[in-house]
Amino acid sequence: MEITIQPATVEDVDHLVWVCCGTGEQQYADGYRQDALEQVRGEVANSITSVIRADGTAVGRLRVVRTPELVEIAGIQIHPTWQNRGIGTEVITTIVREAGRPVELEVSKVNPNAERLYRRLGFRRVGDTEHDYRMRR
Secondary structure, rough: OOOOEEEEOHHHHHHHHHHHHHHOHHHHHHHHHHHHHHHHOOOOOOOEEEEEEEEEEEEEEEEEOOOOOOOEEEEEEEOOOOOOOOHHHHHHHHHHHHOOOEEEEEEOOOOHHHHHHHHOOOOOOEEOOOOOEEEEO
16 A cells, blocks of 8 residues: 655645544534644644545545654544554654654543554653643654
């Protein structure tokens, strides 16, 4: 399977909302749509939001924030119908390999599968908030 990451455009916003929110949660989807528009227009400093594709099919979203000190995976979602196929692993491995500096992310405390993936990829907890663990590699 060929995995590609392409910067998102305004035309990709519906896909970004679909991946993040699915077809339910309309109130959440409306708020996320506005956030996604700001991201793809370049209105969020140091941030690039991308579409993840598997063999040409849009299957996920990725937002990365790069500063001189750090690369932050600020959001990665693979649509549930495409999970457990190695897509997230390949995307994160590519980011780490190309970063040249520490990579951090947050994971929800109620998402043990994602935390297990991040640990397998070498991330370790470095802090936490009420709802999330902060991890670094």
